[in-house]
Amino acid sequence: MSTFKLTYKPFGESAILIEWPQKISIAILDDIRNFSFKIQHSNIKYILEINFVYSSLLVMYKSKKINYFDFKKELQFIYNENLIIKNNLKTTxxxxxxxxxxxxxxxxxxxxxxxxxxxxxxxxxxxxxxxxxxxxxxxxxxxxxxxxxxxxxxxxxxxxxxxxxxxxxxxxxxxxxxxxxxxxxxxxxxxxxxxxxxxxxxxxxxxxxxxxxxxxxxxxxxxxxxxxxxxxxxxxxxx
Structure with missing residues (x-):
């Protein structure tokens, strides 16, 4: 189930920038980590790299395999999917x-x-x-x-x-x-x-x-x- 209202933007020709409220927050960091984990363990085959810092997540993908709008819908579906995975996130x-x-x-x-x-x-x-x-x-x-x-x-x-x-x-x-x-x-x-x-x-x-x-x-x-x-x-x- 979604926690925050996110914004999705094209970032160059083969990446999507996903943004949370612009503030330093443990809750936001945990939500980003959960979303990143869900993306990595999805069945999407055309993701190249995932990176995040503070309140934004950058997902790079093979733009020749899927267009921005379809990929955005896939990511929105994954984020809103009711999947509890917090116990899989370890902190050292x-x-x-x-x-x-x-x-x-x-x-x-x-x-x-x-x-x-x-x-x-x-x-x-x-x-x-x-x-x-x-x-x-x-x-x-x-x-x-x-x-x-x-x-x-x-x-x-x-x-x-x-x-x-x-x-x-x-x-x-x-x-x-x-x-x-x-x-x-x-x-x-x-x-x-x-x-x-x-x-x-x-x-x-x-x-x-x-x-x-x-x-x-x-x-x-x-x-x-x-x-x-x-x-x-x-x-x-x-x-």
Whole structure:
């Protein structure tokens, strides 16, 4: 049975963009995950890829096999189908080590000054929350994390950096996230993780999926170097 009123739009020549109410919501995320699961386990043979973030779901399909209007009707039928599958959706809580050393967290002093909060409190607040993964993009493995404390909200930099280091943990607006590789970026960097979030050589390049949760664990510079030197790092799951 449907839960939300959705909008369907053509996205290029071979994709449909499906949108929920434009807000960050666990209920919306769960509904999107359920819909995605139902689509993947339907008998549709011409789907190429499914991706979602926050309040939208993108379904790419073989446009030579079916037209937009017929495919849209199929998706609407699947969404409204009375199929209960929530128990099939698993949530994993990942513990990610982060070094908040000032050498890594270059924007900690700025955040402290702007929000009138000590660096120690920033670290304490940031590492005490459980963050929900609402989507993955704009880079492969870039996690959009919801659940940031209002005390740490900070508008993105007016001038983005041309190069943000791999593993940088940062804050942008009401979100926090991890840069999976070296890239330009406008978020405020507050730390760094020695863990590779995305590795194209792995069978599963990104071990995190939307719906999972992230818990940051503060570590020292020495612990960072130790983890970085290990050939194989075993990721911790929080029970």
């Amino acid at each position: 809580i990942w513990e990610i080590p982060v070094c908040y050393d000032i050498g890594f967290g270059m924007d900690l002093p700025f955040l402290s000054l702007q929000n009138k909060i000590s660096i120690e409190e920033i670290i304490s607040i940031h590492s005490s929350n459980y963050y929900t993964v609402y989507g993955i993009g704009f880079l492969p493995g870039f996690l959009y994390l919801g659940g940031l404390s209002k005390k740490l909200y900070l508008k993105r930099r007016e001038t983005p950096r041309l190069e943000v280091p791999k593993g940088a943990v940062a804050i942008g607006g009401k979100q926090t996230g991890i840069y999976p590789g070296i890239s330009p970026g406008g978020w405020h960097i507050i730390g760094k993780t020695p863990i590779s979030i995305f590795n194209i050589n792995n069978k599963k390049p990104c071990f995190v999926i939307p719906g999972d949760k992230i818990k940051f664990n503060p570590i020292s510079k020495e612990e960072f170097d130790q983890i970085k030197s290990e050939k194989e790092v075993k990721l911790k799951k929080v029970d």
